[in-house]
Amino acid sequence: MRRIFTFAVMLCCLLLSSIAGAAQITDAKWGVDAENVVRLVVDATEPVDYTVENGSGVLTLTVDAPYKENINKTEKIRSSLAPSMQTVSMGDKTVIKVHLSRTLAATDYKSFTLKKDPKTNRPYRVVLDITADKKAASVSSKPAAGTVVSSRPVVGNKPVSGSKTTVVKTESKPVVSNASTSEKKQEEKQTVSPAAVKGSGKFETKGGLKGKVITLDPGHGGSDPGAVGADGTKEKDVTLDIAKKLEALLKKEGAKVYMTRTTDKDVCGPYAKDADELQARVNVAEQYNSDLFVSLHINSSVNKKIGGFSSYYYPKTQYDLKIAKAIQNKLTANFGVDDLGVREANFYVVKRCSMPATLLELCFISNPKEEKLMNSNWFKNKTAKMIAEGIEDYFK
Amino acid sequence: MKKLIVLLLMLCSLLSVAGCDMSGESNNDKQPAQVEIKKISFVVYRPTADGSEKLLAEKVTMEDNGKSLPENALRAFIERKPQSDKAADIVPPGTRLLGLKIAADGTAYADFSKEIAKRDQGSYNEFMLTGAIVNTLTEFPEIKQVQILVEGEKVTTLSGHMDLEDPLKRNKTLLQK
Numbered sequence: 001m002r003r004i005f006t007f008a009v010m011l012c013c014l015l016l017s018s019i020a021g022a023a024q025i026t027d028a029k030w031g032v033d034a035e036n037v038v039r040l041v042v043d044a045t046e047p048v049d050y051t052v053e054n055g056s057g058v059l060t061l062t063v064d065a066p067y068k069e070n071i072n073k074t075e076k077i078r079s080s081l082a083p084s085m086q087t088v089s090m091g092d093k094t095v096i097k098v099h100l101s102r103t104l105a106a107t108d109y110k111s112f113t114l115k116k117d118p119k120t121n122r123p124y125r126v127v128l129d130i131t132a133d134k135k136a137a138s139v140s141s142k143p144a145a146g147t148v149v150s151s152r153p154v155v156g157n158k159p160v161s162g163s164k165t166t167v168v169k170t171e172s173k174p175v176v177s178n179a180s181t182s183e184k185k186q187e188e189k190q191t192v193s194p195a196a197v198k199g200s201g202k203f204e205t206k207g208g209l210k211g212k213v214i215t216l217d218p219g220h221g222g223s224d225p226g227a228v229g230a231d232g233t234k235e236k237d238v239t240l241d242i243a244k245k246l247e248a249l250l251k252k253e254g255a256k257v258y259m260t261r262t263t264d265k266d267v268c269g270p271y272a273k274d275a276d277e278l279q280a281r282v283n284v285a286e287q288y289n290s291d292l293f294v295s296l297h298i299n300s301s302v303n304k305k306i307g308g309f310s311s312y313y314y315p316k317t318q319y320d321l322k323i324a325k326a327i328q329n330k331l332t333a334n335f336g337v338d339d340l341g342v343r344e345a346n347f348y349v350v351k352r353c354s355m356p357a358t359l360l361e362l363c364f365i366s367n368p369k370e371e372k373l374m375n376s377n378w379f380k381n382k383t384a385k386m387i388a389e390g391i392e393d394y395f396k
Numbered sequence: 397m398k399k400l401i402v403l404l405l406m407l408c409s410l411l412s413v414a415g416c417d418m419s420g421e422s423n424n425d426k427q428p429a430q431v432e433i434k435k436i437s438f439v440v441y442r443p444t445a446d447g448s449e450k451l452l453a454e455k456v457t458m459e460d461n462g463k464s465l466p467e468n469a470l471r472a473f474i475e476r477k478p479q480s481d482k483a484a485d486i487v488p489p490g491t492r493l494l495g496l497k498i499a500a501d502g503t504a505y506a507d508f509s510k511e512i513a514k515r516d517q518g519s520y521n522e523f524m525l526t527g528a529i530v531n532t533l534t535e536f537p538e539i540k541q542v543q544i545l546v547e548g549e550k551v552t553t554l555s556g557h558m559d560l561e562d563p564l565k566r567n568k569t570l571l572q573k
Binding site: 118219220224225226227228235273274275277278297298299300301302303305306307308310312338340341343344345346347348351352359361364365366 | 445446447448449484485486488510515516517518519520521523551552553556557558559561564569
């Protein structure tokens with residue numbers, strides 16, 4: 001009897017501990033995005049409860065799970081509003097204090113959680129955004145006539161009563177606090193919608209390359225490798241290499257070139273949702289009032305025999321087809337790979353920017369011959385050169 | 397003391413019962429027994445195997461399983477291999493149809509498992525996949541446009557190229573000879 005009792009107790013302890021003690025904090029980091037929003041992201045192995053407290057000069061995020069090891073770390077943040085943050089283990093909780101240069105209003109920050117994303121290997125996350133110094137990058141919130149903008153409603157910050165907000169986990173566990181799950185879900189969505197930057201809506205299409213503003217967008221990057229070939233070649237690396245070569249060629253001809261990324265990183269940040277990540281790329285083009293937007297990609301298909309170049313456009317101005325054609329002509333005339341043609345497609349980046357744009361698919365990583373090709377400097381240099389010549393033709 | 401033991405045992409059995417429940421959940425998916433065999437047929441669109449931007453119509457005939465024609469057509473596109481080697485199977489492996497709802501305004505909400513939002517698929521695959529789904533569904537007059545959902549949620553894109561925030565309409569260009 002004694003034995004059974006002991007066994008039962010042990011079993012219960014085991015079960016209980018596996019249920020209650022599962023969540024752990026694996027990382028806490030900060031970032032400042034292009035719009036000057038300070039973002040703290042706490043990675044957790046499981047959904048966790050958290051609270052945010054707005055004190056004078058300190059914003060405290062308390063997460064109900066221990067940090068993976070005992071921690072007491074202070075780090076600088078590249079922000080004049082929130083110059084530093086401190087991550088401290090407090091028993092079963094992890095406390096992150098953001099030191100502020102001034103006191104925040106309840107609408108100056110917002111918090112939400114993001115679900116585990118097996119697709120991109122991202123863990124559960126608690127996110128705290130400090131938006132007090134958000135730049136008016138979204139200057140003209142009124143879209144220019146005829147341009148395509150997101151149909152998503154732009155929702156402002158929900159007014160928060162009192163200085164302390166309690167939020168519960170988003171998972172389907174029983175809700176124990178005053179905030180309802182549906183309310184939480186809604187919050188999660190509205191916080192992540194990125195502000196679409198709108199430029200002047202004007203662009204040049206003539207007069208040569210000199211002085212033209214061109215934004216180059218090396219597809220994917222950072223946490224998103226894009227397509228991956230059988231030999232391990234990653235789309236994000238090939239697109240970046242070609243974009244850098246193209247940047248140099250265009251600059252030599254006197255164009256002003258902006259890149260959505262110059263290293264292996266996500267444009268919006270490693271914690272961005274798809275909408276933010278794609279919009280961030282469009283925003284770069286808008287911010288600099290670009291005359292042209294060129295997004296570079298490598299194609300892939302489950303059919304390994306398919307290969308070739310294709311140039312995509314969205315017919316929003318009369319010049320989108322023109323730029324796609326100009327580049328496609330150069331590419332296909334100078335390589336012995338298939339010409340898949342100029343194609344119209346409902347692609348996010350080319351559809352949502354206001355200036356003429358094209359998305360180039362520079363061969364197939366899924367085709368073994370082409371994968372080998374795109375690993376050679378010869379291919380990357382020549383592709384860059386052909387695209388540059390196509391752009392030059394377009395601006396003639 | 398005895399009370400404590402009883403309490404603990406009860407707690408244990410409660411927990412173990414809860415565990416059983418969760419693992420046994422997937423068993424109630426059984427098909428009802430078929431009584432009469434009736435044939436149904438419909439068209440499924442699949443991309444050509446040569447990589448050109450075209451869809452081929454494929455006629456599928458199957459036993460009536462009581463499900464709606466649009467749902468059967470979408471399931472056939474996802475679950476069946478192409479009948480001809482002129483057509484390619486471009487559905488990411490593991491993709492399942494979680495539901496199909498047709499709203500009164502003619503918008504079909506096609507909900508897929510997360511596998512469909514495969515990162516490692518080029519724009520060609522993403523474009524033809526969405527085009528095949530939309531054209532297969534809009535073959536039915538009650539469906540005018542299609543909103544693709546992943547695990548019940550609206551998505552911006554499947555793999556970083558297509559803009560899926562608004563419902564997609566039939567793409568006639570893909571059907572031209």
